[in-house]
Amino acid sequence: MYPAALSLHPELDATALAVFAAALESGDTAGLPPARAAEVEAVREAAVFSRGKVAGTGGDLLDAALWRHTGSAPRAAVVMPASWTPLGWVLYAVQASVLAARGYDVLAYTARGFAASEGQADAAGPLDVADGGRALDHLLERTAGPVTRIGFLGQSFGAGIALLVAAHDPRVDAVAALGGWGDLAEVFHENDTPRASAVRALHAAAARARLSPRTERVLADVPAGRDAGEGLRWAEQRSPTAHVKELNRRRVPVFLSHAWHDTLFPVNQTLELFGELTGPKRLDLSIGDHGAAEAPGLAGLPNRIWTDAHRWFDHHLGDAGNGIADEGQILGEVMWSRTLEPRPTWHALTRRVRRLHLNGSGELAEAPEAGWTAGVVCGVDTPVVVADEHVRSGYAELSGRPKSYPAGALDRTVAAVWTAAPARETTRLRGTPRLRVTYRAANPGSSFVAYLLDLAPDGSARLVSHAPYSDLGSAPDSLVGAGLDLQATAYDVPPGHRLMLVVSGRDPFYGDANLPRATLAFTSPEPTPSYLDLPLD
Structure with missing residues (x-):
């Protein structure tokens, strides 16, 4: 999926930076643009x-x-x-x-x-x-x-x-x-889900580095799903949150x-x-x-x-x-x-929280509804993914070209979908969306990825936020109660657009705990209804 060496700074001109550094040392600004040459001269004077x-x-x-x-x-x-x-x-x-x-x-x-x-x-x-x-x-x-x-x-x-x-x-x-x-532990495992693609990208970006044996081993183990405990101990030592005191x-x-x-x-x-x-x-x-x-x-x-x-x-x-x-x-x-x-x-970003309930008609509704089931077949890719590739996708967003997803192409057998009513006025999402959902998994290990999308009237959609979730300890065929924070956001949903929640069993960015072709059956028991909390300004 990645070249032998992946750049985390794809838009930087390494040659231009090296020429600038050489001019700082020699004072020779020939070949530099006028602005860069003036900077070199100013720095050398100071x-x-x-x-x-x-x-x-x-x-x-x-x-x-x-x-x-x-x-x-x-x-x-x-x-x-x-x-x-x-x-x-x-x-x-x-x-x-x-x-x-x-x-x-x-x-x-x-x-x-x-x-x-x-x-x-x-x-x-x-x-x-x-x-x-x-x-x-x-x-x-x-x-x-x-x-x-x-x-x-x-x-x-x-x-x-x-x-x-x-x-x-x-x-x-x-x-x-x-x-x-x-x-760094959460960078490696988010909601108990290996962030396999991100760790592979970091490993690829260090293709020309000389990694210590332990670093090499941890970066290889996370995508392979090996020795998670050792990787988490290694990551904790390298986490500022562990030293914040x-x-x-x-x-x-x-x-x-x-x-x-x-x-x-x-x-x-x-x-x-x-x-x-x-x-x-x-x-x-x-x-x-x-x-x-x-x-x-x-x-x-x-x-x-x-x-x-x-x-x-x-x-x-x-x-x-x-x-x-x-x-x-x-x-x-x-x-x-x-x-x-x-x-x-x-x-102060979030002034109030609006709760929308998942129901059996595929709606994000104001009132809870029990007794429905939405099945998702695992192990199948869908058109909705986190991004096309690491880092570079962000440059497209900066230039005003965020990825567009064809919502109509979603196969409802491999993705569960719930859609809110069209927004009457701009919906100002500010903060951390939270999802609470119950599902039944036949296998002892299960995982899913939840995506919050902005669905336009023409059927195209853009990603607002997402998060993975894995359950590795429940008995087969038991109900799993999943509560997770989606990634924080500041997003304006225009009037006439709809918020859409998509849940699928596979995304190539993450490790997959599901058995091939297993089914996740999402539901909403009366005592613990499934809902999406939206942070609003």
């Missing part, structure tokens, strides 16, 4: 750029670059661990230069096992956390004047490392974690960004981390998939997320009165209008 090696844990040398001011004035510093990519620190060449031009001393480095760094990739484990401290030591030893405060900033994999280093190193004063994760004890200011439809790191697990943070915090939520909203900033284009990350550091590292502390904890981008909505807290 700071000295140099490449080097950081002595990592165990003597492994990590490839790095340093932007250092020569004056003796006190200044703040920023450390940037690179993403899960063969580009290494070069990914940050433009953004590190922007920070240097703003007055920061900056060190960007490539994590162990990637690109020109030695060692084996530890996937944000203890070695990577210790390396973050060594990178900071390297920076502090080379600054010309006193360092006032220290920030860690990372994208994707680098975001996870930044949060974990901040939790363990008391010298870190603020964090900007863009497109990272909070709970240390962030809270020091009230470390944390800036997070994430995508509503992130197919690698689902948004709800980042919301869990966000909810547990008790210090200053801010979360920017965008349309698109993993890293898509932040990518233009990496290329040097105007980008609100990177701009706000700079403002976050300016305020928390430099005491700048730029107003970011007064703008609310949440900035959400609405699908598909791209309207930006600030809110004081996450809970």
